[in-house]
Amino acid sequence: MRANLFTADANDLRRRRARGSVWQALFFFATIIGLVALAVLLVSVADRAFGLVVVEDAVNPSTLADRPLEQLSGAELAQVLRENLRPARLRAIEREQGRLETQTPAELLGLVTDEIVKPTVEQSYYLFESLFQRGRIEAEAAVKYPGARLEFKAWLTPAFIQNSMSATPENAGVRTALFGSLWIIAITILVAFPVGVGAAVYLEEYASSSNRINRIIQTNIDNLAGVPSIVYGILGLAIFVRTLGRFTSGEAFGAGGGNGRTILSAGLTMALLILPILIINAQEAIRAVPNSLRQASYGLGATQWQTIWHHVLPYAFPGILTGTILAVSRAIGETAPLILVGASSLINKDPNGPFAFFTALPIQIYNWTTRPQAEFRNIAAAAILVLVILLLSLNSVAILLRNRLSRRTT
Numbered sequence: 001m002r003a004n005l006f007t008a009d010a011n012d013l014r015r016r017r018a019r020g021s022v023w024q025a026l027f028f029f030a031t032i033i034g035l036v037a038l039a040v041l042l043v044s045v046a047d048r049a050f051g052l053v054v055v056e057d058a059v060n061p062s063t064l065a066d067r068p069l070e071q072l073s074g075a076e077l078a079q080v081l082r083e084n085l086r087p088a089r090l091r092a093i094e095r096e097q098g099r100l101e102t103q104t105p106a107e108l109l110g111l112v113t114d115e116i117v118k119p120t121v122e123q124s125y126y127l128f129e130s131l132f133q134r135g136r137i138e139a140e141a142a143v144k145y146p147g148a149r150l151e152f153k154a155w156l157t158p159a160f161i162q163n164s165m166s167a168t169p170e171n172a173g174v175r176t177a178l179f180g181s182l183w184i185i186a187i188t189i190l191v192a193f194p195v196g197v198g199a200a201v202y203l204e205e206y207a208s209s210s211n212r213i214n215r216i217i218q219t220n221i222d223n224l225a226g227v228p229s230i231v232y233g234i235l236g237l238a239i240f241v242r243t244l245g246r247f248t249s250g251e252a253f254g255a256g257g258g259n260g261r262t263i264l265s266a267g268l269t270m271a272l273l274i275l276p277i278l279i280i281n282a283q284e285a286i287r288a289v290p291n292s293l294r295q296a297s298y299g300l301g302a303t304q305w306q307t308i309w310h311h312v313l314p315y316a317f318p319g320i321l322t323g324t325i326l327a328v329s330r331a332i333g334e335t336a337p338l339i340l341v342g343a344s345s346l347i348n349k350d351p352n353g354p355f356a357f358f359t360a361l362p363i364q365i366y367n368w369t370t371r372p373q374a375e376f377r378n379i380a381a382a383a384i385l386v387l388v389i390l391l392l393s394l395n396s397v398a399i400l401l402r403n404r405l406s407r408r409t410t
Contacts, residue, residue, distance in 0.1 A: 048381035058118035077108035156382035164348035169375035187267025196278030225276035233337030236269030250355030261342025274327035281323020
C-alpha cells in the first residue's frame with residue numbers, strides 16, 4: 001500500500017514537472033518572439049537609413065577649379081562663389097550668414113556644394129541590396145545615369161541632426177523637430193510628474209477606500225488609462241487651444257499673439273495623456289511599501305506627512321520612476337494628439353519658448369513617409385533612429401537614477 005502511494009506521488013511529481021517544463025518552454029518561446037520582432041524592426045529601419053545612392057551634379061566640381069574643392073582655401077572658395085552666383089543671391093547669403101570672408105572654409109565648401117554643384121540623389125538603394133547586389137546596382141546605374149556617380153550614403157549623419165526642414169531630402173534634417181519633442185517632453189514631465197505622484201499619495205495614504213467618491217475617482221482613473229490618445233487630442237484642442245488659447249499662446253502675458261497652437265498646449269495635452277498611467281504606477285509603488293515601515297515611523301512619534309515624506313516616498317521612488325519611464329515612452333511617440341493641437345509639418349524655425357509654434361519627431365516622420373520620393377522614406381528611417389536614440393537616452397537617465405535610489409534605500 002505504501003509503495004503504491006509512493007509510486008503515485010512520484011508519477012504526479014513527474015507530471016507536474018513536465019507541465020512546468022512545457023510552460024517554461026512556452027514562456028521562453030514568447031520571449032524569443034518578442035526579441036526577434038524587435039530585431040526585425042530595428043534592422044528594417046536601418047536597412048532604409050543606409051545604402052548606395054546614385055548622385056548627379058548640376059555642375060561638375062572639376063570645372064570650378066584646377067584642383068579638388070576640398071583643397072581650396074577660404075579665399076579661393078569665396079572667389080568661386082562670386083564667379084558663379086548671381087549678385088542678388090550672393091547678397092541674400094551674406095545677409096543671412098554673414099560676409100563670405102568671415103565664414104570658415106568648411107562653411108564655404110558647403111555653400112559651393114549646395115548653391116553651385118547641387119548634387120541630387122537620382123536613385124537610392126537599401127542597405128542589404130547594396131551589400132549583396134552591388135554588381136547589379138553598378139550595371140543599372142551605368143545604363144540609367146551615365147554621368148552620375150555611385151556612392152555609399154548614411155542618411156543619419158551629424159548634418160542630418162543639425163539641419164532643419166528642407167524641400168530636398170539631401171538637405172533636410174530633424175533639428176527643429178528634435179527641439180520641439182524635447183520642449184514637449186520637458187513640459188509634460190514638469191506638469192504630469194508632481195500631479196500624478198501627488199494624486200497617488202492622496203489616494204493611497206489619505207483617501208479612504210470605503211468612501212464612495214474615492215472609489216468613483218479610482219475607477220475613472222483606471223478607465224482613463226485605456227482611453228485612445230485621439231480623445232486626449234480632442235480634449236486638448238477644446239481646452240488648451242480654444243478655451244485657454246489666450247494663455248497658452250502667451251497673449252495674456254504679452255509674449256505672443258498666436259491662436260493657442262503652441263508647445264505649451266501640446267505639453268499640457270500630453271501631460272493629460274500620461275497622467276492616468278503615472279498615477280496607477282505610482283499607486284502600485286506606494287502600495288508595495290511595507291506597512292511595518294509606516295508603523296515603525298509612527299511608533300517613533302512621526303506625523304503622517306513626515307512618514308510619507310521621509311520613508312514612504314524614498315522607498316517607493318524607484319518604482320515611481322519606472323512608471324514615469326513607461327509613461328514618457330508612450331508620450332514621446334504619440335502623433336494623433338499633436339496633430340489636433342496644431343503641430344506643423346513644414347516649419348524650419350527652432351522653438352524658442354513654450355509659446356512658439358512647433359513640430360515634433362513623430363509628425364516629421366509621418367510627413368516624410370507620405371512624400372512620393374523614395375529618398376524621403378530614407379530620411380524618415382533616419383529620423384526613426386533619432387527618435388529611438390532619444391527615447392533610449394531619456395530612459396537610460398531615468399534607469400540610472402532609479403538604480404541609484406534603489407541602492408540608497410536598501
